[in-house]
Amino acid sequence: MNAFTFARPESASWARTRASISMHTLVVGCAMVALLIVAVLTPGFISLPNLIALTGTLSLIGCVAIGMTFITLGGNIMSFCLGATCAAASMLVAHLSGGGGWLAGLAGIALALAVMVAQGMVIGLFRANPLIVSIASLSLILGVAQYLAGGQTVYVSGDSLSMFKARFLGVPAPLLVFAAAVIAGEFVLRFTRFGYKLILVGSNPEAAEVGGISTWRTTVAAYAAAGLFTGVAGILLAARYGSGSMEFGVGFDYSAISAVLVGGTAIGGGQGSVLRTMFGVVFIAVMQSLLLLYGLDVQFQYLLIGLVVLAAILLQSRSKS
Structure with missing residues (x-):
């Protein structure tokens, strides 16, 4: 098999899996249409300020959700860090922005890569529980970042990140970055050997090992991909707010997990795609925008989104039964 060959792992239940994908697509598609109708009919939704804010949030x-997709597809459920x-990367980007946007951006991506690769190695080599590792990493990241920054917000120097706030042919740069991330992520999953290995490991790690696939290397690579896309999100975060702070990352994990599950990626791994996650991201972002326009507080927003995620999980469970 060459480096650009993609093959879906065979299984006796593939016909049922395809049926479950079709059912999920139908349900989510109908929900998306209904949500968009409500959005268009909601005063202020199609206003320019709201659409700009929506594209930034989306x-x-x-980008964080794409990273989460790689982790979930590999059978490691999700990450809470x-x-x-992303927030720590935004702080580093802001801190180094005086030396130029490209240098600061590369440093932010390198930080995110290092953090996630370290987790991937602990999980892949030592078979550690991925949820426990992510929770421990969350505490370490928060503690170290707050200590180094003294609990202060780090501000961007000048307009070094202005390129990430510009518009190209009327399209906001962050939206173009997200589109490029979707294309790159989907390409990797569909047309590379790593994508094939990742889905096989997520589907059946024992069979993958018997087939000669190094599961720990695949796990580390999945976490590296998550770090790459999360680092990109950190750059966009610093550019959007003109600063970096650990508070900026609050809620990103919840929204990213929601988008991945609503998009149809199996919580147990081995089934899903970045393209499906993109639709989940649109669904969650539009829903959050509507809830804000209707003046609902954050707690109620979490409640409604939680119900949507629960429905997606129940749909997955019903399809497998």
Whole structure:
């Protein structure tokens, strides 16, 4: 098999899996249409300020959600520290922005990569529980970042990150970055050997090992991909607010997990795609925008989104039964 061959792992239940994908697509598609109708009919939704805010939110959550997709597809459920990693990357980007936007951006991505690769190695080599590792990493990231920054917000120097706030042919740069991330992530999953290995490991790690696939290397690579996309989100975060703070990452994990599950990626791994996550991101971002326009507080927003995620999980469970 060459480096650009994609093959879906065979299984006796593939016909049932396809049926479950179709059912999920139908349900989510109908819900998306209904949501968009409500959005268009809601005063202020199609106003320029709201659409600009929506694209910014969609891009930030979207990049983190793409990273979460790689982790979930590999059978490691999810990570609770991507939001904190994104925020820490934004602080480093802001701190180094005086040396130029490209240098600061590369440093932010390198930080996110290092943080996530370290987790991938602990999980892949030592078979540690991915949820426990992510919770421990969250505490470490918060503690170290707050200590180094003295609990202060780090501000961007000048307009070094202005390129990430610009518009190209009327399209906001963050939205273009998100679109590029979707294309790159989907390409990797569909047309590379790593994508094939990741889905096989997520589907059946024992069979993958018997087939000669190094599961720990695949796990580390999945976490590295998550770090890459999360680092990109950190750059966009620093550019959007002109600063970096650990508070900026609050809620990103919840929104990213919601988008991945609503998009149809199996919580147990081995089934899903970045493209499906993109639709989940749009669904969650539009829903959050509507809830804000209707003046609902954050707690009620979490409640409604939680119900949507619960429905997605129940749909997955019903399809497998």
